[in-house]
Amino acid sequence: MSEYILEIKHVSKYFHGLVAINDLSMKVKKGQIYGIIGPNGAGKTTLFNCITGIYTPEEGQILWKGKEIKGTTPFKIAELGILRTFQTIRLFAEMSVAENIMSGRHIKSKQKWYNGIIHTPAYYKDEKENWEKVGELMDFFNLSEYATIPAGDLSYGIQRRIEMARALAAEPELLILDEPAAGLNENETLELTQTILKIQAMGVTIMMIEHDMEMVMSLTEYITVINFGARISAGLPAFVQDDPVVVEAYIGSDEEDEHE
Amino acid sequence: MMTKTSMIALVLLIFMGFFPMFVDSAWLAVGTTFLVFSVVAFSQDIILGRAGVFHMGHALFFGLGAYTTAILNVQFGWPILATWAPSVLIPMVCAFLLAGPIIHLKGDYLLVATIGFNIIFIQILENDVFGLTGGPNGIFGIDIVRLFGIQFASQTYMYYMAFILLGITLFIMRNLDKSKFGRAMFYINKDEIAAQSMGISIRYYKLYAFILGAGIAGAAGSMFSVQYSAVSPEAFNVTQSIMFFTIVLVGGSASLPGVLIGTFIMFVLPEVFREFATARYLVFGLAMILTMILRPRGIWPVKFGNIPSFLKKDVK
Numbered sequence: 001m002s003e004y005i006l007e008i009k010h011v012s013k014y015f016h017g018l019v020a021i022n023d024l025s026m027k028v029k030k031g032q033i034y035g036i037i038g039p040n041g042a043g044k045t046t047l048f049n050c051i052t053g054i055y056t057p058e059e060g061q062i063l064w065k066g067k068e069i070k071g072t073t074p075f076k077i078a079e080l081g082i083l084r085t086f087q088t089i090r091l092f093a094e095m096s097v098a099e100n101i102m103s104g105r106h107i108k109s110k111q112k113w114y115n116g117i118i119h120t121p122a123y124y125k126d127e128k129e130n131w132e133k134v135g136e137l138m139d140f141f142n143l144s145e146y147a148t149i150p151a152g153d154l155s156y157g158i159q160r161r162i163e164m165a166r167a168l169a170a171e172p173e174l175l176i177l178d179e180p181a182a183g184l185n186e187n188e189t190l191e192l193t194q195t196i197l198k199i200q201a202m203g204v205t206i207m208m209i210e211h212d213m214e215m216v217m218s219l220t221e222y223i224t225v226i227n228f229g230a231r232i233s234a235g236l237p238a239f240v241q242d243d244p245v246v247v248e249a250y251i252g253s254d255e256e257d258e259h260e
Numbered sequence: 261m262m263t264k265t266s267m268i269a270l271v272l273l274i275f276m277g278f279f280p281m282f283v284d285s286a287w288l289a290v291g292t293t294f295l296v297f298s299v300v301a302f303s304q305d306i307i308l309g310r311a312g313v314f315h316m317g318h319a320l321f322f323g324l325g326a327y328t329t330a331i332l333n334v335q336f337g338w339p340i341l342a343t344w345a346p347s348v349l350i351p352m353v354c355a356f357l358l359a360g361p362i363i364h365l366k367g368d369y370l371l372v373a374t375i376g377f378n379i380i381f382i383q384i385l386e387n388d389v390f391g392l393t394g395g396p397n398g399i400f401g402i403d404i405v406r407l408f409g410i411q412f413a414s415q416t417y418m419y420y421m422a423f424i425l426l427g428i429t430l431f432i433m434r435n436l437d438k439s440k441f442g443r444a445m446f447y448i449n450k451d452e453i454a455a456q457s458m459g460i461s462i463r464y465y466k467l468y469a470f471i472l473g474a475g476i477a478g479a480a481g482s483m484f485s486v487q488y489s490a491v492s493p494e495a496f497n498v499t500q501s502i503m504f505f506t507i508v509l510v511g512g513s514a515s516l517p518g519v520l521i522g523t524f525i526m527f528v529l530p531e532v533f534r535e536f537a538t539a540r541y542l543v544f545g546l547a548m549i550l551t552m553i554l555r556p557r558g559i560w561p562v563k564f565g566n567i568p569s570f571l572k573k574d575v576k
Contacts, residue, residue: 074456090453119439
């Protein structure tokens with residue numbers, strides 16, 4: 001098997017004839033933190049939606065450990081070990097923090113179809129193990145004190161942590177983060193950086209879209225820059241940062257970034 | 261230590277258990293029907309309140325169970341006990357066949373499709389297809405339950421059979437809510453995209469809810485047909501479906517006490533105020549409107565956060 005866990009080859013995605021992603025290619029190594037940057041509307045989130053099965057690209061290949069996954073339904077993508085967070089937070093707002101994180105244990109739970117009607121000793125063991133895992137994650141993300149609180153009632157920064165805890169509960173191999181620092185203050189961003197490094201240390205590969213340049217430059221090992229759905233630059237953070245093409249693409253669009 | 265809710269539940273259970281000793285046969289029949297309709301409302305709540313599927317044809321599955329028992333008993337001479345299993349299984353199979361092709365539809369589209377199924381079902385019953393359903397008059401002379409020479413004929417027996425059926429239903433509801441199946445339904449209900457991204461198959465769990473709900477409604481239907489020893493199409497029409505749908509929303513989606521309150525308000529209160537004739541429905545129409553305005557999540561809304569106590573140790 002190749003050293004790349006995820007390969008995107010010449011992927012194009014159109015909406016009503018308009019190109020959203022244009023012949024995009026990239027390769028993500030196992031264990032890497034991979035950054036994707038670009039101005040608003042460049043197609044970054046569309047790319048994530050293609051990888052996670054929400055959209056099916058018209059052209060190209062998406063290979064997960066060498067196997068084509070293009071067109072696979074989202075729930076099967078999650079079963080393969082690809083989990084994500086959302087740019088606009090999508091929690092189960094009325095449900096408690098613990099129940100939200102428990103949703104990540106869904107694919108790991110071994111309950112049989114009849115356990116929805118009648119409980120067995122195997123059910124009790126499975127249920128206990130999964131709740132314990134939820135407890136561990138709440139400790140890891142400092143969420144234990146909010147265990148019973150509806151997720152929608154908590155602050156933005158805490159909601160971002162819940163969303164990451166939920167994705168991590170599924171024990172992903174690839175974690176896809178869509179603007180994890182959006183809406184966070186400086187301290188929270190610093191904390192998030194530490195958390196992402198800890199997640200990487202667990203052996204999880206991470207792909208992230210982020211506008212916070214300081215964070216992207218310090219965390220990522222490789223960056224692809226997208227504009228108008230196409231790759232305009234790629235390389236190590238230091239290279240991308242000084243690439244004239246990238247600088248040009250960002251001029252005049254910096255202000256809009258704040259309003260996304 | 262008991263919570264306030266479980267205390268109320270215990271008091272209610274004792275009251276319901278001794279209810280037949282205080283009332284005449286007319287009220288006993290109302291009590292039995294309340295129990296049966298509660299079971300149907302709970303089964304509707306699995307589909308509507310948990311999985312969030314806007315299903316407005318539930319009387320179809322209730323009727324399928326009732327007609328299965330009636331047809332097998334009256335037309336084929338099966339004892340009532342022998343009709344119990346088919347009156348659960350046939351609605352389940354039908355739920356799978358009917359819901360399968362429409363389960364991907366969004367809320368309002370699916371609602372119209374389920375009403376369509378209900379209307380066709382009534383047409384089939386009224387037209388006496390295969391000479392089995394008895395046409396518009398339905399089927400009369402359904403037997404009572406007989407076991408070891410005992411005849412469960414009196415209204416008191418009927419009441420306690422319905423009581424046990426409600427007990428079994430509540431047991432299933434509780435188990436469902438504490439399993440990954442019940443939780444998956446809630447996740448889908450709250451946010452389909454997020455649920456899918458966590459590896460939850462929308463189709464599987466919506467169908468699971470449909471099939472389980474249909475089976476329970478079928479059991480209630482069988483009980484209903486034995487209680488009245490007759491079945492007829494108008495008991496299972498779209499108006500009935502609307503009532504089950506409304507019970508869940510007025511009482512409180514996915515809330516066990518809420519659905520019981522909803523059934524009480526929508527079914528028992530009209531009986532209490534019978535002397536006011538049809539004018540009483542004016543009050544209920546207004547009550548439905550006011551509930552939706554003042555308490556959009558129902559009279560007794562569901563409360564989440566039912567997690568193991570060892571996870572609550574840090575909660576302030």
